[in-house]
Amino acid sequence: MKASANRGLLEGLLFFVVLGVIWEASVHVFDIKPYLLPAISDIADALWQSRAIIWENSLITLGEVLWGFLSAVVLGVLIAVLIYFVPLARRTLYPFMIALQSIPKIGLAPLIVVWFGYGLSSKVIMAFLFAFFPIVISTLGGLGGVPAHLEEHFRAMRASPWATFWRLRVPSALPNFVDGCKVAMPLAVIGAIVGEFVGSNDGLGNLILMATGSSQTALTFAALAAVTALSLALFYIIELLGRLVWWRSN
Amino acid sequence: MAAAGRNGIELAGVSKIFGQGESEVTALSDVSFSIRDSEFVSVIGPSGCGKSTLLRILAGLIPYERGSVQVAGEPVHGALDPVGVVFQTSNLLPWLNVEENLTLALRVNGSDASAEQRAAMLGTLGLTGFEKRYPHELSGGMRHRVAIGQALIRDPAVLLMDEPFGALDALTRDHLNMELLRIWQARKKTVVLITHSISEAVLLSDRVLVLSERPGRLIEDVSIDLPRPRDPSDTREDPRFGDYIVQLSELMGVR
Ligand SMILES: Nc1ncnc2c1ncn2[C@@H]1O[C@H](COP(=O)(O)OP(=O)(O)O)[C@@H](O)[C@H]1O
Numbered sequence A: 001m002k003a004s005a006n007r008g009l010l011e012g013l014l015f016f017v018v019l020g021v022i023w024e025a026s027v028h029v030f031d032i033k034p035y036l037l038p039a040i041s042d043i044a045d046a047l048w049q050s051r052a053i054i055w056e057n058s059l060i061t062l063g064e065v066l067w068g069f070l071s072a073v074v075l076g077v078l079i080a081v082l083i084y085f086v087p088l089a090r091r092t093l094y095p096f097m098i099a100l101q102s103i104p105k106i107g108l109a110p111l112i113v114v115w116f117g118y119g120l121s122s123k124v125i126m127a128f129l130f131a132f133f134p135i136v137i138s139t140l141g142g143l144g145g146v147p148a149h150l151e152e153h154f155r156a157m158r159a160s161p162w163a164t165f166w167r168l169r170v171p172s173a174l175p176n177f178v179d180g181c182k183v184a185m186p187l188a189v190i191g192a193i194v195g196e197f198v199g200s201n202d203g204l205g206n207l208i209l210m211a212t213g214s215s216q217t218a219l220t221f222a223a224l225a226a227v228t229a230l231s232l233a234l235f236y237i238i239e240l241l242g243r244l245v246w247w248r249s250n
Numbered sequence B: 001m002a003a004a005g006r007n008g009i010e011l012a013g014v015s016k017i018f019g020q021g022e023s024e025v026t027a028l029s030d031v032s033f034s035i036r037d038s039e040f041v042s043v044i045g046p047s048g049c050g051k052s053t054l055l056r057i058l059a060g061l062i063p064y065e066r067g068s069v070q071v072a073g074e075p076v077h078g079a080l081d082p083v084g085v086v087f088q089t090s091n092l093l094p095w096l097n098v099e100e101n102l103t104l105a106l107r108v109n110g111s112d113a114s115a116e117q118r119a120a121m122l123g124t125l126g127l128t129g130f131e132k133r134y135p136h137e138l139s140g141g142m143r144h145r146v147a148i149g150q151a152l153i154r155d156p157a158v159l160l161m162d163e164p165f166g167a168l169d170a171l172t173r174d175h176l177n178m179e180l181l182r183i184w185q186a187r188k189k190t191v192v193l194i195t196h197s198i199s200e201a202v203l204l205s206d207r208v209l210v211l212s213e214r215p216g217r218l219i220e221d222v223s224i225d226l227p228r229p230r231d232p233s234d235t236r237e238d239p240r241f242g243d244y245i246v247q248l249s250e251l252m253g254v255r
């Protein structure tokens, strides 16, 4: 098991190294203009030269993503519980949410910036909008997916609705919820970057725009690498936290 | 009802229909019987005849179309406090270990079992040393034993069991059969045991109720007149034991 996992990692790494070598070689062999496609070595150079500015902007984007994601988790779970337990909410909130989800959120970004300005809040809201829906849907699925025989068992034990919620419904919904978080986290990153594209003075999305605008393509790639690393790191944290929920329906 | 005693069971003219129209299934048809306080009664019948349905009705878990049901002197409209249920499938929660599953029925109602009670129940079930294991680490038979213990540890006055020993090997089954008899005799419970094993029904029960093919009707109510305390090997050697087996097998259409 361990050996094969190590081998998989090694093969994956090797694949990336080969791709990188091909990239580097093609740029030199075909003499591609650096503002079109910089060599890997130039990107690495840009990463190092601009490390301070990339780090600063990464922290800003990270803050937007985390606030957006956390508010999506809190509100998403609350709304899901409400929709699940309150028939009126199921008839009103749920269709409203589906309609909201059908609006292309990228199209909402300019409005959000007009309403909430160039600062942190408009990006947090964009990240929130992207992350919210998968959290609600996965939590709803989890709450509704409790096996009927377990619900019956809890009724036979005369468990109160409160006890049934905490001891049965919540633990059975957790695996679904974790899956929802895994979908939502990368979406929150996309939301924040979109928000920065549309209106901001900082953040990695802004850095990408600035670098591309001034033909510093190597810096664009460096910033993209930073976004990817950020997204991967956040996903991995969710993955690790998700292991606390080790039980899966079997 | 006074006739059945304090922890008795009284069924009168109960029918149960699932679904409507085309897909209508009559699971039980006009079933009546009464079980006295502290009586041990088994229910046998072909698969699909409505045994589990009958148990769910007694446990107050599903409504019924006609008739009346009383358990422990109360009309049944929902789950009743003095009633413990062991389901056909072992309903263990995958995120709780053996000990936590064992005491779940107590803990959902805000109480718990003492360490001695837990240890004694684990011993009875042959699960000592497995208290920290999770359901996925247990064999099917062990999971069933935990589920049985979960009902027993509450010490309910009325115990309803749906084929609880079906998944166990013969030795464990004999052992738990005797443990159940011991607990029943010591704690004076009313027991309704659904089983597909005729010999288990005869070995344990005061009476055996035989249900027909679907729709389930009560076709026979056989009193088992064998001396107690019973014992797997001695009781099976009693000639009357064989007679009961033959009689019930014929009723079930096995011979
Ligand atoms: N929830 C249900 N909905 C529809 N039909 C059911 C339901 N539960 C049981 N039945 C039907 O009722 C009949 C009796 O089922 P059951 O009581 O489980 O039988 P047994 O336990 O004797 O094998 C079967 O035909 C079954 O298909």
Ligand SMILES: [Mg+2]
Binding pocket: B051, B052, B053, B088, B162
């Ligand atoms: Mg059954």
